[in-house]
Amino acid sequence: MQKPSLIINRKFYERDTLKVAQDLLGCFLVRDYRGKIWRALITEVEAYLGEKDLASHASRGRTPRTETMYGEPGYAYVYMIYGIYHCLNIVTEKKDFPAAVLIRSVRIESVDHRKTNGPGKLCNFLKIDRKLNRWDLTKGEKLWLEPRDPKIKLSKIQKSKRIGIDYAQHCREYLWRFSIKS
DNA sequence: CTCGGGATTGAG
DNA sequence: TCAATCCCGAGC
Numbered sequence: 001m002q003k004p005s006l007i008i009n010r011k012f013y014e015r016d017t018l019k020v021a022q023d024l025l026g027c028f029l030v031r032d033y034r035g036k037i038w039r040a041l042i043t044e045v046e047a048y049l050g051e052k053d054l055a056s057h058a059s060r061g062r063t064p065r066t067e068t069m070y071g072e073p074g075y076a077y078v079y080m081i082y083g084i085y086h087c088l089n090i091v092t093e094k095k096d097f098p099a100a101v102l103i104r105s106v107r108i109e110s111v112d113h114r115k116t117n118g119p120g121k122l123c124n125f126l127k128i129d130r131k132l133n134r135w136d137l138t139k140g141e142k143l144w145l146e147p148r149d150p151k152i153k154l155s156k157i158q159k160s161k162r163i164g165i166d167y168a169q170h171c172r173e174y175l176w177r178f179s180i181k182s
Numbered sequence: 183c184t185c186g187g188g189a190t191t192g193a194g
Numbered sequence: 195t196c197a198a199t200c201c202c203g204a205g206c
Contacts, residue, residue: 046206057185060185060186060187063186064185065184065185065186079184079185080183080184080185080205081183081184081205082183082205083183083184083205084183085205085206087206102206104206118206119206120206162206163206164205165205165206167204167205
């Protein structure tokens with residue numbers, strides 16, 4: 001497989017997280033695993049924004065785990081949940097400001113959508129685990145992102161409450177989950 | 183299973 | 195007194 005011609009660059013990620021989250025819809029998450037390449041259309045994401053966001057791991061400040069979120073934008077933040085699943089996040093905003101976009105659902109051509117329609121499921125399918133934590137997504141190796149096809153018109157972005165964050169008090173109400181029809 | 187917080191322990 | 199260690203709750 002040839003080197004990708006279009007890779008989303010670091011400036012794209014170094015912006016307001018809510019903007020980046022919505023701009024990622026319709027983009028492609030590309031995974032090269034031992035020479036096999038999948039191009040996954042991003043259809044659902046959630047934003048996690050700053051220490052004030054009680055739903056974010058960073059709400060408790062800098063810890064060894066959250067260090068990735070405080071780092072440079074354009075890196076992967078991968079963590080394990082429930083001891084079974086991995087979740088893939090894309091680090092956003094400037095260094096030292098903790099924020100990221102969780103990839104919740106993707107669609108891959110000729111793959112049953114039920115295999116990739118959840119954050120844990122898509123990591124399982126794309127062989128994404130903590131070895132890819134802090135991976136630089138702008139290198140065009142192993143895991144990177146490519147822009148939307150400008151020819152394809154994006155359906156209206158749906159905004160809704162984030163999933164599975166009942167503990168986050170008032171932050172539960174934020175409409176920081178974004179999706180497109182897929 | 184992994185993390186992080188509070189509780190407990192124990193060295194000095 | 196305080197840091198290392200234990201333990202428990204929570205996590206899409």
